[in-house]
Amino acid sequence: xxxxxxxxxxxxxxxxxxxxxxxxxxxxxxxxxxxxxxxxxxxxxxxxxxxxxxxxxxxxxxxxxxxxxxxxxxxxxxxxxxxxxxxxxxxxxxxxxxxxxxxxxxxxxxxxxxxxxxxxxxxxxxxxxxxxxxxxxxxxxxxxxxxxxxxxxxxxxxxxxxxxxxxxxxxxxxxxxxxxxxxxxxxxxxxxxxxxxxxxxxxxxxxxxxxxxxxxxxxxxxxxxxxxxxxxxxxxxxxxxxxxxxxxxxxxxxxxxxxxxxxxxxxxxxxxxxxxxxxxxxxxxxxxxxxxxxxxxxxxxxxxxxxxxxxxxxxxxxxxxxxxxxxxxxxxxxxxxxxxxxxxxxxxxxxxxxxxxxxxxxxxxxxxxxxxxxxxxxxxxxxxxxxxxxxxxxxxxxxxxxxxxxxxxxxxxxxxxxxxxxxxxxxxxxxxxxxxxxxxxxxxxxxxxxxxxxxxxxxxxxxxxxxxxxx
Amino acid sequence: xxxxxxxxxxxxxxxxxxxxxxxxxxxxxxxxxxxxxxxxxxxxxxxxxxxxxxxxxxxxxxxxxxxxxxxxxxxxxxxxxxxxxxxxxxxxxxxxxxxxxxxxxxxxxxxxxxxxxxxxxxxxxxxxxxxxxxxxxxxxxxxxxxxxxxxxxxxxxxxxxxxxxxxxxxxxxxxxxxxxxxxxxxxxxxxxxxxxxxxxxxxxxxxxxxxxxxxxxxxxxxxxxxxxxxxxxxxxxxxxxxxxxxxxxxxxxxxxxxxxxxxxxxxxxxxxxxxxxxxxxxxxxxxxxxxxxxxxxxxxxxxxxxxxxxxxxxxxxxxxxxxxxxxxxxxxxxxxxxxxxxxxxxxxxxxxxxxxxxxxxx
Numbered sequence: 001x002x003x004x005x006x007x008x009x010x011x012x013x014x015x016x017x018x019x020x021x022x023x024x025x026x027x028x029x030x031x032x033x034x035x036x037x038x039x040x041x042x043x044x045x046x047x048x049x050x051x052x053x054x055x056x057x058x059x060x061x062x063x064x065x066x067x068x069x070x071x072x073x074x075x076x077x078x079x080x081x082x083x084x085x086x087x088x089x090x091x092x093x094x095x096x097x098x099x100x101x102x103x104x105x106x107x108x109x110x111x112x113x114x115x116x117x118x119x120x121x122x123x124x125x126x127x128x129x130x131x132x133x134x135x136x137x138x139x140x141x142x143x144x145x146x147x148x149x150x151x152x153x154x155x156x157x158x159x160x161x162x163x164x165x166x167x168x169x170x171x172x173x174x175x176x177x178x179x180x181x182x183x184x185x186x187x188x189x190x191x192x193x194x195x196x197x198x199x200x201x202x203x204x205x206x207x208x209x210x211x212x213x214x215x216x217x218x219x220x221x222x223x224x225x226x227x228x229x230x231x232x233x234x235x236x237x238x239x240x241x242x243x244x245x246x247x248x249x250x251x252x253x254x255x256x257x258x259x260x261x262x263x264x265x266x267x268x269x270x271x272x273x274x275x276x277x278x279x280x281x282x283x284x285x286x287x288x289x290x291x292x293x294x295x296x297x298x299x300x301x302x303x304x305x306x307x308x309x310x311x312x313x314x315x316x317x318x319x320x321x322x323x324x325x326x327x328x329x330x331x332x333x334x335x336x337x338x339x340x341x342x343x344x345x346x347x348x349x350x351x352x353x354x355x356x357x358x359x360x361x362x363x364x365x366x367x368x369x370x371x372x373x374x375x376x377x378x379x380x381x382x383x384x385x386x387x388x389x390x391x392x393x394x395x396x397x398x399x400x401x402x403x404x405x406x407x408x409x410x411x412x413x414x415x416x417x418x419x420x421x422x423x424x425x426x427x428x429x430x431x432x433x434x435x436x437x438x439x440x441x442x443x444x445x446x447x448x449x450x451x452x453x454x455x456x457x458x459x460x461x462x463x464x465x466x467x468x469x470x471x
Numbered sequence: 472x473x474x475x476x477x478x479x480x481x482x483x484x485x486x487x488x489x490x491x492x493x494x495x496x497x498x499x500x501x502x503x504x505x506x507x508x509x510x511x512x513x514x515x516x517x518x519x520x521x522x523x524x525x526x527x528x529x530x531x532x533x534x535x536x537x538x539x540x541x542x543x544x545x546x547x548x549x550x551x552x553x554x555x556x557x558x559x560x561x562x563x564x565x566x567x568x569x570x571x572x573x574x575x576x577x578x579x580x581x582x583x584x585x586x587x588x589x590x591x592x593x594x595x596x597x598x599x600x601x602x603x604x605x606x607x608x609x610x611x612x613x614x615x616x617x618x619x620x621x622x623x624x625x626x627x628x629x630x631x632x633x634x635x636x637x638x639x640x641x642x643x644x645x646x647x648x649x650x651x652x653x654x655x656x657x658x659x660x661x662x663x664x665x666x667x668x669x670x671x672x673x674x675x676x677x678x679x680x681x682x683x684x685x686x687x688x689x690x691x692x693x694x695x696x697x698x699x700x701x702x703x704x705x706x707x708x709x710x711x712x713x714x715x716x717x718x719x720x721x722x723x724x725x726x727x728x729x730x731x732x733x734x735x736x737x738x739x740x741x742x743x744x745x746x747x748x749x750x751x752x753x754x755x756x757x758x759x760x761x762x763x764x765x766x767x768x769x770x771x772x773x774x775x776x777x778x779x780x781x782x783x784x785x786x787x788x789x790x791x792x793x794x795x796x797x798x799x800x801x802x803x804x805x806x807x808x809x810x811x812x813x814x815x816x817x818x819x820x821x822x823x824x825x826x827x828x829x830x831x832x833x
């Protein structure tokens with residue numbers, strides 16, 4: 001599937017401007033080099049950019065943005081290209097700005113518990129850099145070993161530990177940003193407390209439409225003294241879902257509450273072999289904090305799980321075992337490759353009391369469509385990740401899978417939820433955004449975008465459809 | 472002039488029909504933000520937009536009209552053992568949910584759980600063109616569309632008139648304990664705060680006073696509480712001493728902290744962004760003017776009492792040097808934020824989109 005862009009406005013002119021920036025071999029224009037960047041993790045979409053710039057400094061990024069603005073050429077920023085919504089899909093005739101080489105941790109302030117990082121720093125590398133101070137960066141998307149902070153900020157990424165820690169936007173204090181016309185502005189600062197409108201919060205999750213973050217100030221939290229992980233097995237998804245409601249209602253506040261269904265468990269076992277106990281549904285509960293609190297909470301949790309109808313409960317405080325449990329969970333998306341040649345992953349959210357209803361309806365919709373769906377989800381947040389399995393070689397299979405994905409998103413909206421909890425709208429869900437928001441709300445989003453970027457150069461075609469509201 | 476709106480459509484009509492500038496007002500607990508700076512500015516009183524729209528305790532979220540008093544919300548949440556854990560300040564003075572969001576005021580409990588920006592998940596507001604718009608939603612995790620709920624935090628009625636907010640809530644801890652720690656002086660107190668923040672203590676709140684006293688609150692389940700305190704006290708940095716406060720005294724102190732009851736007569740209250748490193752230099756500027764201060768969230772926010780008669784230039788300059796900013800909450804309105812103003816062209820463009828005819832204050 002190709003996404004069309006406006007015809008390039010004088011590609012020779014922009015290429016001349018880019019060459020003049022002295023990028024040398026870091027300006028890619030050969031078709032074979034460009035092909036590498038044609039897709040992100042949403043591989044059903046691909047589009048070859050006119051040029052790729054491997055930026056190494058903030059000034060270079062600003063220079064490229066200014067050149068693009070001057071020539072009216074759209075640009076897309078990209079980190080590691082792990083977006084599941086097509087958020088870093090390039091544009092034909094556009095410039096792709098690769099930020100991976102802007103990967104310096106510029107400063108760590110252990111007393112203020114913050115770090116100043118460039119956008120190309122890999123998520124996990126922030127935690128690695130601050131570990132000597134007993135600190136870590138809390139947001140943990142499943143792709144955290146490769147995805148970059150810049151992309152996390154653009155799409156307000158989540159992760160398994162959002163339940164207690166919140167999303168990326170809750171951890172970004174300030175940033176330097178190049179706006180789509182090349183102007184550089186500072187938003188927020190080093191304080192946890194905003195004064196004046198929360199421009200930083202507004203920029204987070206804006207999917208690249210407001211420009212490119214050049215430098216980010218992120219908050220750090222202490223590495224917890226104690227971590228307790230429980231695995232509980234259930235003979236149905238419904239009882240697992242009820243256990244989540246029971247835990248939430250008890251007043252216990254775990255850092256993570258995750259559910260995997262039988263297909264997802266099988267996929268994980270087939271790939272990274274986490275050694276999960278077999279069952280129809282697996283609940284992962286994690287507690288963290290001070291020793292005394294975790295010990296007391298673990299006792300309460302054990303009681304709750306015992307009364308919740310779990311057929312088997314296993315707990316651990318061994319870091320190696322915990323790492324394997326999470327490896328299995330975080331590899332679940334790619335692991336379904338063991339079950340089917342292709343899959344579509346969705347990211348809908350429902351109010352958490354409607355989880356059981358949503359799962360039953362997804363099962364019904366899948367059966368009606370004749371497709372298998374594996375479920376992996378952040379149950380504590382009501383954030384579903386149905387993985388729709390199909391074989392792309394079968395005629396019409398992709399279309400049927402996408403139709404089912406659309407049905408599931410409409411179900412989430414109907415139940416009062418959202419079409420995306422953490423992957424963003426991107427290219428993939430733009431058609432569904434107007435189903436979630438009213439015409440006035442959509443018009444406002446277009447007005448905000450047009451006020452910041454009247455030429456619609458920055459990450460054009462993401463979140464807001466090109467034709468939608470395009471004058 | 473004051474015009475009152477009790478329904479959403481009345482707010483919309485009022486904005487559409489406005490000929491001059493408008494300033495929304497909720498409970499009036501922060502008069503510096505709700506008093507018109509000029510006679511030709513019309514106050515839009517939204518305190519009649521009041522009441523909980525939806526609250527399902529099992530969801531740990533609620534939706535309420537923007538003019539709902541914090542005290543009313545707190546009582547409704549308490550019935551189900553829940554709360555807004557950031558202790559929204561100035562509740563007894565009549566603070567409303569919309570006002571807390573507009574002023575970005577978070578109280579002591581923000582240390583452990585995050586502040587108002589971390590708990591607002593959805594908003595409906597009337598923009599400067601009189602359009603009723605919404606952003607976010609009512610689920611706790613949501614990445615769809617621009618984050619308008621966060622934009623409203625600290626917007627001081629300059630970007631729209633909020634009519635409804637969705638918030639997430641947390642379970643209310645079943646027990647708490649308070650330690651008063653004497654560090655000697657403010658610089659030593661900052662050191663103690665840093666040491667406590669780096670440890671496994673999970674403090675619920677930690678406030679610093681200029682005389683070097685700290686107020687530390689532990690909250691959670693009753694069972695492990697004594698063991699937590701028994702381990703914490705001996706671990707305090709050398710020279711610091713701790714005294715456990717009786718429950719009634721502690722409760723009164725925390726209420727006085729969240730409600731700024733310590734502000735002396737004849738002084739106005741300001742709220743400044745702060746960092747641990749900025750506590751001492753900021754205090755120097757406040758002390759030089761004869762003011763008082765408390766530093767909340769382990770030094771992440773400064774509550775400044777500034778003598779009414781003293782000019783604010785010295786504070787403005789000190790904040791600017793530190794790269795920080797402040798707003799006044801009580802006393803006469805200030806034309807703008809003090810200190811380092813951020814946002815630049817981004818702020819101007821967003822503002823122009825939301826308020827093209829400049830119906831709200833700059």
